[in-house]
Amino acid sequence: MYTREKQLKAFERLLDIMDDLREKCPWDRKQTMESLRNLTVEEVYELGDAILEKDTEEIKKELGDVLLHIVFYSKIGSETKDFDIADVINSLCKKLIDRHPHIYGDAEAKDEKQVKENWEKLKLKEGNKSVLQGVPQSLPALIKASRIQDKVAGVGFDWEQPKQVFEKVKEELEELQVEVEQNQQDKIEDEFGDVLFSMINYARFLKIDPETALERTNKKFIFRFQYLEQKAKENNLDLSEMSLAEMDKFWEEAKSLKL
Structure with missing residues (x-):
């Protein structure tokens, strides 16, 4: 260094x-x-x-x-x-x-949560009209949802236990299924958004970054599908003419391999 x-x-x-x-x-x-x-x-x-x-x-x-x-x-x-x-x-x-009065001033912050709470309160004192004012409008929706939830949690608007959040996920899934059965397309979209939002919130409680988790799944899917394409080519097979059972055989092989 x-x-x-x-x-x-x-x-x-x-x-x-x-x-x-x-x-x-x-x-x-x-x-x-x-x-x-x-x-x-x-x-x-x-x-x-x-x-x-x-x-x-x-x-x-x-x-x-x-x-x-x-x-x-x-x-x-x-x-x-x-x-x-x-x-x-x-x-x-x-x-x-x-923003760090617990280091450069007289404030106290015993843990990360208290640091975040102090941070959001300080930003409001600096003139921000809303806790959510600092969330860029152009952020991708998944990242934006995560940032929104982080910020409101910073001022105490939050669930207490992961179990409560998971119950909310199940509730939103049930509401989505009702709209699917009734074939209400505009309401399906609304409820689907609620499911995603609640899942992102659940990820926060599990200490998982949802963007990272989804991107890892994207990479995993790409690897497995390209393996499937490669095996089809090696066996002179056309993907569009293969049955799902035939494709699934190579897919399962890919799942046993490491990225």
Whole structure:
């Protein structure tokens, strides 16, 4: 690991390179905050993939890409004289100190739950009109549901036991089944959403990240289906003409293999 001096030197080098690119590279010179936005989202997802794969070398590279975007936005901000990288860092430092009075002040926080409760109360004191104000509208629905539940739990709006949440899951499933039997399409969608929301809440009580759990299942399914495709090809079989029993034979084989 590098010393603090070398870490700061590396960051200074990055800032110098960003200055060069912004001045001399036609592509970098053309970019705006708006044009970078989608690229930033993509980089964050690539970082997420690397974390799920536990690929530390790839995590390092993707963190670099995310850091580049932070420096890039800050460079653009300095050109319009709105803010620069020092403003970004100082603003973050102030927020971290203000939001951790149990470290930098006289408040107490005995556990993670109390830290979260203090955090949400502090944000309301800072001017947030709602606990949910900080949940980005553009978040994917599954992640948004998880963040919503985290935030309201932070101010005490929560179940007490996992068993209660599971009972809610069963209740929502029963309500969904009623609408399915009555063939009420708009109500089916509403109840299906309620089932998903309650399952995401249950995941929180089980200390499982629902996004990670679903992505692991996606990867598992892809692996098994591609194994099925491979075996069909090796046996000169056409998937569209195979019976479910024939496909299931290869599927079960795939289940016995590790990703």
